[in-house]
Amino acid sequence: MLGSCRGRTMNEVALKQYQSCWFIRSFEKAIAVQARAGNVPGLVHLSTGSEVADILLGQQLDPTRDHVTGSHRSHGLALACGADPVAVAKEILGREGGLSDGLAGTQHLLAPETGFLTSNGIVGAQVPLAAGGALSANTAAVGGIGVAVFGDGAANQGAVLETMNLAATLNLPMLFVMYNNGMAQTTAAVDATSGSYCARAESFGLTAWSADSDAYTDCLKTLRDAVTYTRLGSPAFVEVTVSRDHGHYFGDEERSEFPPSKAMACFAKWLSEQGVKDQLLNTARCAAEKDAAAAVAAAASAPFAAANALSPWLGVQGGTDG
Amino acid sequence: MAEQVLTIRQALNSALHQAMADDDTIICIGEDIAENGGVFKVTEGLSGKFGAERMIDTPISETAFVGMGVGAAMTGLKPVVELMFCDFAGVCFDQIMNQAAKAQFLSNGRLKLPLVIRTTMGAGDGSGAMHSASLHSLFASIAGLTVVCPSNPADAAGLLKAAIRYDGPVIFMENKQLYDFEGPVVAGLPEISLGKARTIREGTDITIVAASAMGHRALAAVETLGTNGISAEVIDPRTIKPLDVGAIVDSVEKTGRLLVVDEGTAFAGFADAVIAAVSAQAFGSLRCAPMKLCPPDTPVPYAPAAELRWLPDSADIVEAATNMTEA
Known part of the structure; x- marks a missing residue:
């Protein structure tokens, strides 16, 4: 995506990314407000803290040929891939006009037209699906890739480990992106994981990188290198250190002693060091906050999906429904 | 039309040959299916004809390769996945129950999922408790799955063709005791509609x-x-x-x-x-x-x-x- 930004300076591109990060953060903040007000049917798992990783990854991908799958914590990733924010918000809030008209919800966001195939309610289950995306991309032979984004908790699922081996044995163009936010639900990664994530991936024959989303340029370069490498036709792995600024789900404030995400502040600091004026940073942030608030407000003002949203699905399997 | 007598194994093999020749988005995925032709020899000869890119041998990793089939079906291919015994669904049930079965619903119809999981059922050959079950009821209890259990060569071939062409996930259950059962089939192996007794x-x-x-x-x-x-x-x-x-x-x-x-x-x-x-x-x-x-x-x-x-x-x-x- 950055390569397509000819005519714009590096700073302009980065400032736009910064604005997109603020869009995700503000979107999640507005969803949290709706959740607190009881306007969300169930629990939501907010992606606050991984915005920089979401945006920098999303910008490396091509909706016309790449297939991305994400975890239960993928609001930001779906937005970063280009899913319509109002439709995403409506789906999270269970409203008419949501991505799936409110039938799927926060953990099952599907926007295949953007390349964001699906998020998932089962930890790690999205990873084999991305291998299928990689297989299709390989067959289509247009340089597309499959990308599975999952957390450090999923890294201990057999589905993930099996798929690393499968992708390596079939030499699939598949990128495994592990967001390490240090917590698997309420269990600290250090208590749940033996050995090193990158070493695991390397032991399967994958090329592996690690990056910290607090370090903008390093994270950007790593993700760009990993996507470029995968596009050439081999599987790869990236561990990206991110934060999780809420509990496992919003309202679950366990482990609130964790420091809040620094990635956005670090990004702002880097932009300042590049000579971007504070006023521009503030303008970008304000615009993002306004846009995100408007998207979520538009969703919240839409009616909840009616019971008849289910109607198209009744009787499709032989009229054995009750 | 001309009739010939085939076994169920031969009928399935012929149906796969015909379907793959007619539609190059059809691929097969599974353990020992390519060079070896499958442990029940249903996929014999396909690898020589269609190559390793369409006949994909996998590690013994049912979760990964069934899931890969689901993802491939979401993105333009028509995978026919071989799960050697239906008992093995136990190791990849999430990909069947949560991923394959629910994807079309969760997309509210935006996604097609033309996936066939060929598997076996049937006791009677001394294979024991973990290679002999008949789990059609279990699969049928999951909303979103179509479940097919053919009993003769013409039905096996015709229903397999229909299953491959269908937009949703199909569990296609071949009885191990019937692979050598012979019966007449019409030339061209005409498709048989799903859902018809x-x-x-x-x-x-x-x-x-x-x-x-x-x-x-x-x-x-x-x-x-x-x-x-x-x-x-x-x-x-x-x-x-x-x-x-x-x-x-x-x-x-x-x-x-x-x-x-x-x-x-x-x-x-x-x-x-x-x-x-x-x-x-x-x-x-x-x-x-x-x-x-x-x-x-x-x-x-x-x-x-x-x-x-x-x-x-x-x-x-x-x-x-x-x-x-x-x-």
Whole structure:
């Protein structure tokens, strides 16, 4: 995506990314407000803290040929891939006009037209699906890739480990992106994981990188290198250190002693060091906050999906429904 | 049209050859399916014809390769995944139950999922408790899955072609005991619609519903019943879900009696589903309580005598049908 930004300076591109990060953060903040007000049917798992990783990854991908799958914590990733924010918000809030008209919800966001195939309610289950995306991309032979984004908790699922081996044995163009936010639900990664994530991936024959989303340029370069490498036709792995600024789900404030995400502040600091004026940073942030608030407000003002949203699905399997 | 006699194995193999030649988005995924032709030799010769890119041998990693099939189906391919034994669904059930079965619903119809999972069922060959189960009821209980259990070569080929062309996930269950069963097939292996039962024997006194290998046992029983003056009608549902309830109800309205013979689970299984549907829709036609013949509620035993005792056989069917018609 950055390569397509000819005519714009590096700073302009980065400032736009910064604005997109603020869009995700503000979107999640507005969803949290709706959740607190009881306007969300169930629990939501907010992606606050991984915005920089979401945006920098999303910008490396091509909706016309790449297939991305994400975890239960993928609001930001779906937005970063280009899913319509109002439709995403409506789906999270269970409203008419949501991505799936409110039938799927926060953990099952599907926007295949953007390349964001699906998020998932089962930890790690999205990873084999991305291998299928990689297989299709390989067959289509247009340089597309499959990308599975999952957390450090999923890294201990057999589905993930099996798929690393499968992708390596079939030499699939598949990128495994592990967001390490240090917590698997309420269990600290250090208590749940033996050995090193990158070493695991390397032991399967994958090329592996690690990056910290607090370090903008390093994270950007790593993700760009990993996507470029995968596009050439081999599987790869990236561990990206991110934060999780809420509990496992919003309202679950366990482990609130964790420091809040620094990635956005670090990004702002880097932009300042590049000579971007504070006023521009503030303008970008304000615009993002306004846009995100408007998207979520538009969703919240839409009616909840009616019971008849289910109607198209009744009787499709032989009229054995009750 | 010209007919020839094929085994079910040959019919499935021919159907795959034809389907793959007609549509290059069809690929096969599974363990030992390419060079080896599959442990049951159903995919023999396909790798030589269509190459390693379309005949994909995998590690023994059912979760990864079934999931890869689901993802490939979401993104433009038509995968035919071989799961060697349906018992192995235990190691990849999430990908079947949560991923394959729910994707179309969760997309509210925006995604197609043209996925076929070919697997085996059927006790009777000493394979023991973890290579002999018949889990069609389990799959059929999951919303979103279509479940097919063919009993003869023409149905096997025609239903496999229909399953491959269908937009949703299909569990296609091949009975291990029937691979060598021979029968006539029409040239070109015409497609057979999913969800349509077939009356394999007409009769007037009792309706016997029996899929897969149990259909053959029912046919054997019908001969004996006939000599005893009992005219039995046998319906092979062919597709477990969606079930052709109408065909079964029509038959029961004629015969007034229903016996379901099934190799699936004795509790909350296919036989119970058939009985419930018929009881709800044709209660007034029933002249006696509908009955089922299923294996005991235990895993499949290993020793030959125990396995023989475990499976319903034609003598059991004769006894049950006789008791029902004499009642």
